[in-house]
Amino acid sequence: MMIKTKYISYFTFILICIVAFSKTTKAQPWGAGASVLYNPQTESFGAGIRAEIPYNKLRIVPQLSYYPSFNKVTEYYLGVAAHLDFMETRSWKLYAIALASYNHWINYHSNSKLTGRPNNWDGELGLGWTTQKCLRPFIEYRYNFKWKETNLGIGFVYTFNCKDGKSRSSINCPGH
Amino acid sequence: MRVTGKITKLLLGISLGTLLVSGCSKDRIDDSNKNEYKSTDEYLNSKKQKEQTFEITKDGYLPIIGNQGTKIWPDRNNIQFENGDSVHYPYFVKLIELYTPKDMIYAQMPSVGGGDILTTKGEIRLRAVKNELDLKLREGKTWQVLMSSIDTLTQMKQYYGVDASSYIDWAANPVGEFFKTDSGYLGQVQKFGWIGCDKNASTSSSVKITFSSKTDDLSNVATFIYIPMKKSVMQVYKQVSGKIPAGIDIKIVSIAVNAKDSLFYDYKTMTLGQNDEAVDITLKATTDAALTKVLDAL
Numbered sequence: 001m002m003i004k005t006k007y008i009s010y011f012t013f014i015l016i017c018i019v020a021f022s023k024t025t026k027a028q029p030w031g032a033g034a035s036v037l038y039n040p041q042t043e044s045f046g047a048g049i050r051a052e053i054p055y056n057k058l059r060i061v062p063q064l065s066y067y068p069s070f071n072k073v074t075e076y077y078l079g080v081a082a083h084l085d086f087m088e089t090r091s092w093k094l095y096a097i098a099l100a101s102y103n104h105w106i107n108y109h110s111n112s113k114l115t116g117r118p119n120n121w122d123g124e125l126g127l128g129w130t131t132q133k134c135l136r137p138f139i140e141y142r143y144n145f146k147w148k149e150t151n152l153g154i155g156f157v158y159t160f161n162c163k164d165g166k167s168r169s170s171i172n173c174p175g176h
Numbered sequence: 177m178r179v180t181g182k183i184t185k186l187l188l189g190i191s192l193g194t195l196l197v198s199g200c201s202k203d204r205i206d207d208s209n210k211n212e213y214k215s216t217d218e219y220l221n222s223k224k225q226k227e228q229t230f231e232i233t234k235d236g237y238l239p240i241i242g243n244q245g246t247k248i249w250p251d252r253n254n255i256q257f258e259n260g261d262s263v264h265y266p267y268f269v270k271l272i273e274l275y276t277p278k279d280m281i282y283a284q285m286p287s288v289g290g291g292d293i294l295t296t297k298g299e300i301r302l303r304a305v306k307n308e309l310d311l312k313l314r315e316g317k318t319w320q321v322l323m324s325s326i327d328t329l330t331q332m333k334q335y336y337g338v339d340a341s342s343y344i345d346w347a348a349n350p351v352g353e354f355f356k357t358d359s360g361y362l363g364q365v366q367k368f369g370w371i372g373c374d375k376n377a378s379t380s381s382s383v384k385i386t387f388s389s390k391t392d393d394l395s396n397v398a399t400f401i402y403i404p405m406k407k408s409v410m411q412v413y414k415q416v417s418g419k420i421p422a423g424i425d426i427k428i429v430s431i432a433v434n435a436k437d438s439l440f441y442d443y444k445t446m447t448l449g450q451n452d453e454a455v456d457i458t459l460k461a462t463t464d465a466a467l468t469k470v471l472d473a474l
Contacts, residue, residue, distance in 0.1 A: 147201065
């Protein structure tokens with residue numbers, strides 16, 4: 001019951017963040033996407049989903065990542081990232097990533113050298129590359145300070161109310 | 177190209193710098209350098225209560241009495257072969273008695289039913305056998321059993337052991353009770369097999385314990401939790417306990433045997449809080465006598 005209450009609290013927190021940001025970014029187009037993830041240190045493959053909410057020069061990215069049970073480490077992350085573009089051309093851009101997330105290590109086990117709890121708070125920093133299209137592939141590298149592990153991701157984000165070259169609502173895509 | 181600010185560069189620098197300094201770690205999947213153990217089954221089986229056999233003849237005297245005081249009143253008219261045939265003398269009654277936490281631990285017979293802890297006044301395994309075939313009680317018929325625990329607890333129920341493949345789960349018999357008497361708990365059992373004199377001891381607020389170790393591979397370590405206030409034994413599977421009432425005192429015993437048949441153990445007492453707990457286990461070498469003493473004192 002305690003755990004369930006915790007999950008509800010985390011989920012509520014994320015929802016509040018999304019709603020709060022959405023109210024400040026009504027004029028800017030949202031995006032949603034999915035990704036495939038690989039953690040070389042735990043030798044685990046995962047999948048992720050995300051939303052992208054532009055906020056000034058940032059993009060706020062609530063996201064959920066899941067590493068299924070066929071991996072050595074089964075876990076999920078529920079968090080919010082900030083993406084900040086720092087280098088761009090007409091066709092692509094590089095962005096910095098700062099991510100805070102709740103991590104539940106589902107098959108937490110005693111064999112690991114690490115001890116602690118299966119429920120954790122994580123911080124990650126990293127880099128990403130994406131294009132300037134409405135349907136944007138991306139590649140990301142993130143470093144997890146809690147576990148000292150890297151997460152590599154490849155995926156796509158689709159920006160709503162957006163056309164390549166011009167947006168449907170006469171609002172430019174995030175990169176335009 | 178354009179660069180949006182010093183903060184971004186700083187962020188990038190911190191990220192890459194930290195990575196270079198701290199590097200990456202495979203600790204979460206690294207099992208090396210931990211003490212390894214083999215299964216404890218052989219050791220625990222060598223210590224558990226042996227099955228007693230009683231020959232029931234036409235001229236036998238009732239009741240039969242087990243080593244630890246269990247009394248059974250066999251009735252030939254109330255049993256049958258699996259195919260419905262009647263049973264003739266002689267036949268055999270087989271009995272295992274588990275009345276102490278130590279014996280329940282040795283037999284790996286915790287008092288947990290459907291995930292709920294049970295207050296137990298004893299567990300027995302009762303069988304009737306003829307020509308090496310297990311007999312069964314006739315529909316609606318019973319045998320009288322007296323569990324030899326003397327206590328003030330009332331409203332004790334009959335629980336039957338249900339084979340859950342890797343362990344015995346306990347299911348309450350909705351109409352079966354054990355009535356407190358001066359010499360123990362008396363009940364009319366309706367089927368053979370594992371029988372517990374128990375009652376549900378779960379509470380609305382419960383916690384779980386996750387076990388880990390910096391020094392020992394716990395894969396083959398047998399860990400048990402005894403809850404004195406509830407008179408309940410729990411076995412830990414896959415390093416996570418079942419539900420235990422919050423705020424209660426518990427005793428934790430971990431038992432391991434290495435490849436050289438040396439015995440190891442860890443013993444802890446603790447008071448649970450209101451939230452899930454993490455417990456670190458460090459096994460130490462011990463002897464059979466020393467471990468027996470620990471289990472006797474639970």
